[in-house]
Amino acid sequence: MSLAVGFGLVVALGATVGTRAGAATHPAKPKVAKAAKAKAPILTGRRPPLVAPGMKMPAVVASTCSACHGMTGISPLGEFPNLAGQGKPYLVKQIEDFRNHTRADPLAQSIMWGMAASIPRNKIRAIALYYASQKGAPGQPAPAKLVAAGRTLYFGGEIAKQLPACMACHGASGRGLLPWFPRLAGQHQAYIIAQLQAFKAKTRANDPHAIMRTIAAKLTTAQMTALAAFVHTL
């Protein structure tokens, strides 16, 4: 992590604590979005702000969410998922699941339960639409051996273990075949591994029909690492 990104994150986290407390009493502050937008290159560390045409950045994104998820949904740290280009129905579902505590892995409990609870109910869809409309993270390089092993599993599954191919739902390009199958393309490796471990440990149990718990239960840690490396390159 570069110094600039680290500094931006600390500043933003500080601002978050300050802003969240007042969020309930001052819902709409149009100028916040503009001021925070100007800081985006520091927060995301990668690219200038990119707002879809005609799409207004929700105030809570500028004041709060951007501290960890970046102004356009590309997050600066591996533990914080990219949200850019993620399916809108999937994002709405996750925010609801944090709010009603059905997504209950450790980082969900310690961070996202509080964050999701602070969002006014009538703003959830606008926030999801905003992130869904942003350009998704581009594929990044990862260690070649891991990528090769991950690719084989992603496209072929493992017949002996009755492990289905990830491609069947997450798509050949990792963008999700249906809107509620999440985008994995370009996602941070640390986040992907953490989610697969959480599904396996059943601490994350908000997947319909236990789809991902059943799949993750069959994966070894080495396979999770390989899959995370592969989807990072998509």
Ligand code: HEC
């Ligand atoms: C202090 C850092 C932080 C802030 C601020 C924050 N998040 Fe998060 N967010 C996280 C972490 C960490 C996770 C991963 C949680 C887990 O592992 O279950 C996450 C997960 C999510 C997810 C699930 C993504 C996925 O791929 O399943 C969504 C959606 C989300 N956050 C939306 C928001 C919104 C909207 C806000 C602003 C109201 C926000 N977050 C503020 C750290 C943060």
Ligand code: HEC
């Ligand atoms: C039958 C469909 C299906 C298959 C096959 C499948 N997934 Fe999933 N996956 C899902 C669904 C649905 C979710 C979202 C669960 C929810 O609503 O929280 C998901 C969620 C995930 C997540 C969490 C994403 C996030 O942003 O938090 C990861 C990581 C993941 N899958 C990886 C994989 C990998 C790796 C494979 C192959 C070994 C795989 N999946 C195979 C349907 C599938």
